[in-house]
Amino acid sequence: MTIRAHAGIALLTLGGLALGIATGDAAAPDAVVAQLLVRELVGVPGKEVTMETVEYPPGGKSPPHRHHAQVFVYVIEGSLRMQVQGSSPVTLGPGGTFYESPDDVHVVSENSSQTRPARFLVVMIKDRVTAAAAGPSGVQRRADR
Numbered sequence: 001m002t003i004r005a006h007a008g009i010a011l012l013t014l015g016g017l018a019l020g021i022a023t024g025d026a027a028a029p030d031a032v033v034a035q036l037l038v039r040e041l042v043g044v045p046g047k048e049v050t051m052e053t054v055e056y057p058p059g060g061k062s063p064p065h066r067h068h069a070q071v072f073v074y075v076i077e078g079s080l081r082m083q084v085q086g087s088s089p090v091t092l093g094p095g096g097t098f099y100e101s102p103d104d105v106h107v108v109s110e111n112s113s114q115t116r117p118a119r120f121l122v123v124m125i126k127d128r129v130t131a132a133a134a135g136p137s138g139v140q141r142r143a144d145r
Helices: 003-022
Strands: 032-040 047-056 069-077 080-084 090-092 097-100 106-111 118-127
Touching: 069 080, 080 097, 090 097
Parallel strands: none
Antiparallel strands: 032 047, 047 118, 069 097, 069 118, 080 090, 080 106
């Protein structure tokens, strides 16, 4: 492969990562995310609730990001290190919980173990995304914009 081809692949990879962070898709490249539920929040126009599980492999993590949502995390198995900007990091085991406000920047989200996976449930309350709110590039925008 030529240097130009390697540079092109690197650029596409970085662009995809930047797009993922900008749109709130902050899963680590090796994280397994399973969407379980997406429902309009009854009685709260323009809002939805989502539920998903995330599994980080040993040593897995995500880059700093913001969800623009109220985020509730429940650890199912393993050990997670979590931190929002301006707060101290916390280490959570099974049954542990974590909260992010819509304004928080999630600076640390990682599996504390180098040998065992970590799995957690994520519930988010956020602005509903509609097909009409998707821009020409297919990037989804929040319904209130």
